[in-house]
Amino acid sequence: MSDWVAWCAGQSGAGPRVAGLLPAPMVPETPGALADALPRIPAARPFHNAALAALARGALSVSAPSACDLWTGPRLFAVMAEAERHARRMAQEQVARLDRLSRPAVTAARMTLWLTREERDAAPAHAEYRAAAEMLAEQAPGLLHWVSRANAARRGLRRRGLALFLPLAGVHSLKHGPSDTAAHAVVAGALGTLLKAVLWHAPQPLHRIGAAAPAQEVDLLMRDIARARVMTAACLPSEAFADLRLGQAIALSVLREAMERDNRSARLTFRDLDGRALVLQAHPRHFGRGFAELRAEGQPVAWPQESTPPAAHLTQVV
Incomplete structure (x- = not known):
């Protein structure tokens, strides 16, 4: 160990960590x-x-x-x-x-760039930004103005504190990206x-x-x-x-x-992210690997890697 x-x-x-020897x-x-x-x-x-x-x-x-x-x-x-x-x-x-959806920060940056352009493109690629801008202007007229003022107030400090020239930027001076x-x-x-x-x-x-x-x-x-x-x-x-x-x-x-490789009787029970009671039950065999089954709320269910993908559904992002 x-x-x-x-x-x-x-x-x-x-x-x-031993209490009292190291700072919390x-x-x-x-x-x-x-x-x-x-x-x-x-x-x-x-x-x-x-x-x-x-x-x-x-x-x-x-x-x-x-x-x-x-x-x-x-x-x-x-x-x-x-x-x-x-x-x-x-x-x-x-x-x-x-095919991954753009991150919220990327979407906000693209929408801000489109709103600040003098000649706004009406291409289909920008249709969702135009529709979102019209909805915000109707439902929350002052929201874009407040966000623009806040960004303008913070822009100077953020740009002065961040060196974009990598040879002169220290290891700890660059901000962490989403991929980190x-x-x-x-x-x-x-x-x-x-x-x-x-x-x-x-x-x-x-x-x-x-x-x-x-x-x-x-x-x-x-x-x-x-x-x-x-x-x-x-x-x-x-x-x-x-x-x-x-x-x-x-x-x-x-x-x-792991349970099938053991080829022994074993049982693990816990609750998943949805609060369902999951049971992992392993059954031994006379030779080779054992057999493990998964139950949710007492009913047999397929293992995640063997189940069919969920049906398509609409998601509303607020």
Whole structure:
């Protein structure tokens, strides 16, 4: 286990902290502070810290006896490392997709540029910007004026504080781009799901009134990370939640592979992002790999990688 503790320290800067010996880390107190701090936080660090703290408190000791035999601290971190690798690869592939919707910040910049032009093009490529401008002018006449004044007031400070000539710009002088946090939500969905399934799948001991259960705290952490990405205009709210779902699907795939490879009877139960009770049940076979099935609210369902894509639907962005 000491090797994995050293690996976490080198990989994400996570590690156990003894109370009183090291200063407490600065915790963002507002959503805006969290959004500003997110690019500087490795995507896996919060979950590595949560896993180390839970293992130090003996989280695996309260699991079912069969889970204690199958799941250990080193194996948990090995599965988390595999899930993180898949999550990062899938996140980068999503960012590079040509059919991806433009980020809110990009859409706002294009709309502002179109509004400031003296001769506004009526081409179909700008039709949505013209329609949006007309809607804003009718529903919120002063909104564009207020935003323009705020941008004009901030433009000077932002331009003087940012050096665009890369040879003269220091490493820490350039602002983080949206791609710097592209994998955060997917990694959060994957690692958070693994923690809930492996560490907190059994009934938990009693906790004091007003204190959230560990699984609920993990859900809150995942949603805070997705919300921070939305606040930076790096993605749409629907995209952020889709990234969490993608990470959850990656975690289920990794757990299925591990349970079938064990070829032993095992059962993991937790609640997914929609609040449904999921059950991962593994059945042994006489030879080769075992068979794992997935149930949601007691009903058999297809694994995410085997299910059909959802039907097309309309999404309203407000």
